[in-house]
Amino acid sequence: MILKIVKYPEPVLSQPGEPVTEFNAELRKLVADMFETTYASQGIGLAAPQVGVSKRLTVIDLSMGKEPKDRLVLINPEIISSEGKLYEEEGCLSFPEIREKVVRAAKVRIRAQNENGKWFEMDGEELLSRCMQHEIDHLNGVLFVDYLSKLKRDRVLKKFSKAAKRAAE
Numbered sequence: 001m002i003l004k005i006v007k008y009p010e011p012v013l014s015q016p017g018e019p020v021t022e023f024n025a026e027l028r029k030l031v032a033d034m035f036e037t038t039y040a041s042q043g044i045g046l047a048a049p050q051v052g053v054s055k056r057l058t059v060i061d062l063s064m065g066k067e068p069k070d071r072l073v074l075i076n077p078e079i080i081s082s083e084g085k086l087y088e089e090e091g092c093l094s095f096p097e098i099r100e101k102v103v104r105a106a107k108v109r110i111r112a113q114n115e116n117g118k119w120f121e122m123d124g125e126e127l128l129s130r131c132m133q134h135e136i137d138h139l140n141g142v143l144f145v146d147y148l149s150k151l152k153r154d155r156v157l158k159k160f161s162k163a164a165k166r167a168a169e
């Protein structure tokens with residue numbers, strides 16, 4: 001089932017998500033629906049708050065559905081170490097059509113639980129590192145525009161609300 005993606009400035013996007021404690025059929029259904037929604041939107045990652053569910057869960061697939069081994073489910077994820085710097089353009093399904101350069105760590109190591117509740121650690125570099133940081137930020141109520149200078153953020157948000165208004169007309 002394709003879920004509705006909430007757009008900025010829905011309050012759920014700015015709230016920290018609750019830890020996931022039940023690893024059941026309902027959770028697996030949400031994960032499947034989140035992948036389906038990501039592919040339908042041609043995204044590479046989606047966090048639960050973006051579908052209105054305030055929980056610490058995100059899905060990532062850099063292959064956009066082409067490589068089953070690239071499907072990543074990160075539940076209650078944390079960044080345990082990071083190094084280096086990347087400065088590249090980023091977008092977000094909750095901010096359609098906005099792309100801005102933000103600074104991220106070039107490499108991260110994360111710790112997370114899978115759909116069955118099993119903890120694992122993994123490394124991400126380059127695009128995967130950036131995507132992991134972007135999605136984990138969502139679980140903390142942090143959005144990529146929060147990394148822009150105030151001046152730039154105000155300008156981007158203004159442009160975004162104008163475009164959203166036009167789309168609603």
Ligand SMILES: [Zn+2]
Pocket residue numbers: 091092093094134138
């Ligand atoms: Zn996003």
